[in-house]
Amino acid sequence: MAEVVLVGPLAHPSLRAALGLAGREMTLDGRLVGGQRAGIDRHGWPVRQPGPGQVAALAVTMTPQLARYAAVMGLAPVPHQGLRMMGAVAQGPGGVAWSADRWPADLVAGIARAILETPEDRSPAEIARRLPMIGTWVESTLRAAADPLTGGGLAGFSPDEPGPLWRVEERAEPYADFFAVEEMHLSHRLHGGGWSPVVKRAGFVLGDAVVVLPWDAKRDRVLLIDQFRVGPAMRGDRQPWMLEAIAGRIDVGETPEIAARREALEEAQLPLGRMFPALHHYPSPGAIGEYLYCYVAEADLPDDAGGVHGLDSEAEDIRSHLVSTGELARLVMEGQISNGPLALLALWFQARLPDLRRAIAEA
Structure with a gap:
């Protein structure tokens, strides 16, 4: 050539x-x-x-x-x-x-x-259309490599052990659009010693996202949103409009904090103040390659802070609700919040509420 x-x-x-x-x-x-x-x-x-x-x-x-x-x-x-x-x-x-x-x-x-690992039958135009999601996923893997270890020393194996902890024998991508599905034939170390047989595992490739609960300490209230969700609709849920915290994918080049502030403006036209890191986590690690960075954030929530917002370009129809901190606790404990990230974040918020109020008072 x-x-x-x-x-x-x-x-x-x-x-x-x-x-x-x-x-x-x-x-x-x-x-x-x-x-x-x-x-x-x-x-x-x-x-x-x-x-x-x-x-x-x-x-x-x-x-x-x-x-x-x-x-x-x-x-x-x-x-x-x-x-x-x-x-x-x-x-x-x-x-x-x-x-x-x-x-x-x-x-x-x-x-x-x-790009080079993408199946050869995918055209350059198809791959180019997915560049934002490819970049999101690659940046997610870089964050994963840099994040501190979790598990409290109880889970898995020490990364200091010699040799790999798992091996990928074969990898495929049978589906790719806005999201993708990845199939792997892999083996991993066993708790009792030795290696597992090669097994086939499939995962939904999403990339990292943020979840943020806006909180007005002076008015003792938070802002929740609700919107139609295809997952509950697919399952046959009669109420596929979920009460949620503000959330969204972390775009390429953003930090989780910057993404949270952008999403709050897009979904609720709401600027955020100081942000408090909460329980970052994998919501469904058995099959979904998604990691959630979760925050509680200071916000000014007057009576007219609600409304319907969202991006027309993404066909979003998002309604905001102002809820007292006591009402949020009641909704969680009575099982009225079925969105997992919001439920977990709300429980963390209630447990840490005295510390958060103290931090704001001392600022």
Whole structure:
């Protein structure tokens, strides 16, 4: 295949390692601007501007892996001084110079690996359509690797033990749309020693999400929402409108706290104050790859803080309710809240209410 010269993000060691690329180091005149979300968003690559400066580059032979990745990411070779440059575009808006230090190399490399692991019968357009969810999932795996261990020393095995704790023999993705299903043939260490046989397990790929309960300490009330949910409807529940806390998926590049504040504005037009971390958890670890970051957050909840909100672009129809802290406790204990994350968060809130009030009084 023909030679191409990679520049900027595409020439970064992390991304070229993910794509299995090696080549000849070189430099090009000019500079790169923008592109801080290159490799996250399709067509998000930097612009090469002529003038003083030098851009690090790597001359490589085009491979099927690079071609597939480029097709997903909307990249094409650009003529430049007799070369075929890839990784930057020739025209576009100006901006801040592209910087490897501010660019999320680990995330982009993970997205690249996920693209190459996607079944070959998926078209580049299909994969590109799922880039936001692919990025969400990859960033979730990075958070999982960085989060502190749980289990109180009782569960599982020490990560300091030599060798792997589980092995994946085969992996497949039989379904992928907004969410995906992943099938694995795997084995794992046994409590009594040795290894399990290879077993088939399937999981629903969701990515991390946030749950936040807005609380007005002065008025002694919280804000709940309700909306139609397909899961209860599928089960035949006669009341598929769930009382819930504000919640939503963590978008690529967001922290859990930023996502919680965005979701509160989208779902209830409600700005949040100080946030108190609660019980982060896996809601259904037997089959769902989702981790919930849960918070109680200070908020101003006057009598007119309710209403119907949500994003039209996501067909959301979300109604807000103002409920006293005592009423919230009653609803939970009488089994009137069947949404698990809200029930767990409400119980934590009631148990920690004196400490939370003290923290606010001392602020």
